[in-house]
Amino acid sequence: KQEVTQIPAALSVPEGENLVLNCSFTDSAIYNLQWFRQDPGKGLTSLLLIQSSQREQTSGRLNASLDKSSGRSTLYIAASQPGDSATYLCADPSGAGSYQLTFGKGTKLSVIP
Amino acid sequence: GAVVSQHPSWVICKSGTSVKIECRSLDFQATTMFWYRQFPKQSLMLMATSNEGSKATYEQGVEKDKFLINHASLTLSTLTVTSAHPEDSSFYICSAQGGDSTYGYTFGSGTRLTVV
Numbered sequence: 001k002q003e004v005t006q007i008p009a010a011l012s013v014p015e016g017e018n019l020v021l022n023c024s025f026t027d028s029a030i031y032n033l034q035w036f037r038q039d040p041g042k043g044l045t046s047l048l049l050i051q052s053s054q055r056e057q058t059s060g061r062l063n064a065s066l067d068k069s070s071g072r073s074t075l076y077i078a079a080s081q082p083g084d085s086a087t088y089l090c091a092d093p094s095g096a097g098s099y100q101l102t103f104g105k106g107t108k109l110s111v112i113p
Numbered sequence: 114g115a116v117v118s119q120h121p122s123w124v125i126c127k128s129g130t131s132v133k134i135e136c137r138s139l140d141f142q143a144t145t146m147f148w149y150r151q152f153p154k155q156s157l158m159l160m161a162t163s164n165e166g167s168k169a170t171y172e173q174g175v176e177k178d179k180f181l182i183n184h185a186s187l188t189l190s191t192l193t194v195t196s197a198h199p200e201d202s203s204f205y206i207c208s209a210q211g212g213d214s215t216y217g218y219t220f221g222s223g224t225r226l227t228v229v
Contacts (some may be wrong), residue, residue, distance in 0.1 A: 034217060043119065043156075043206050044220035089156065091218070101147070101208075101218060105156045 002027045002091055004105035013080055014112050021107045023090035028068045030092045035064050035075050037086040038106070044089065048075070080111045105106040116142055117209050125199055126228055134192045134224045136207030142187035143209035148180075150225075151204040160205075163190040165228025197228040 013019050023033070032051045046106040047082045048057045048064040050073065051058045056065040063076040073090055091101040116139040126132050136146055144165045149157040161182050162170040169182035179201075183195040190209075194201055208220040 035219070041204070041223070041225065043222040044208070046217060046219060049217045096171045101157075101159070 002092055002102045004090060004102050004104040006011070006088075006105045006107050007089060008107060009105065010108040010110075012110040012112060015080060015082060017080050017111075018076070018078050019080055019109070021077070021088050021109070023104055025071050025073075025092055025102075028071050030068060032092070033064075033066055033073050034091050034101075035062075035073075036091065038089060039086050053098075069107075074086040077109075080109075082111045082113050085109055085111050115209075115217075115219040116219045117143075117207065117219045119224055121224060122222060123155045123225040124227070126226070128198055128228055129196055131193055131195045132197055132226060134194075134205055134207075134226075136190045136192070136221050137208070138209045138219075139207075143190075146184060146186060146207055146209045147181060147218075148188040148192050149206045149208065151206060157206060160192075165190075189205075194226065197226070198225055199228045202226055202228045 003059055005024045007022045034049045035047040035098040037047055038044050048059055050057050050064055050066040066073045087106040091103045091105045118137045118139055121136050121199045124132055135175050142222050146163040148160045150160050153159050159172050160175045163182045163184040165184045165187050181194055184190040204223050206219050206220055206223040
């Protein structure tokens with residue numbers, strides 16, 4: 001059964017810093033990997049989706065990479081802003097065709113002005 | 114972009130009553146939707162997979178008679194919490210696959226249920 005781990009559980013950085021969030025998974029035969037952000041009391045907002053044939057995706061200040069051989073994905077946030085403060089979750093469908101997402105516990109990011 | 118609309122965003126009900134939560138895909142068809150539950154400071158736990166035109170598939174430990182799921186159309190799934198108790202108080206979120214990407218998931222904004 002796929003297990004997804006996110007490190008660190010919480011991170012606090014000053015505004016303007018670049019930062020990296022980590023996601024590791026036990027089963028490298030992933031279908032794709034998706035990064036989400038969740039604001040307190042809100043649903044999830046999709047940030048980036050990396051399909052299994054891809055190695056990275058970029059959107060604005062965000063860059064997500066996927067290394068299936070090592071079972072890792074990273075989310076890089078450049079020039080962090082207070083508005084980036086949220087919990088970031090990575091998720092993997094639990095096997096091609098099942099369409100069930102397996103979530104990590106998330107990294108709670110605080111960007112200090 | 115793909116939008117999943119979830120209503121209500123919050124609801125307070127008395128113990129013993131039932132509450133219905135709706136999840137709609139606004140600009141795409143979703144043959145499969147998913148219902149999650151999230152406790153404070155915890156990640157999302159999948160409750161059930163909702164399949165259009167057929168019975169939902171429940172995860173182990175989830176009472177199907179308590180959490181009734183109906184997926185009557187390609188754009189609407191509903192979760193009804195029956196005979197609610199205070200321990201059912203939680204944050205419920207739905208999601209659907211599709212929209213912007215065949216492989217991506219779009220989530221609703223969630224429903225905060227408080228049972229008093």
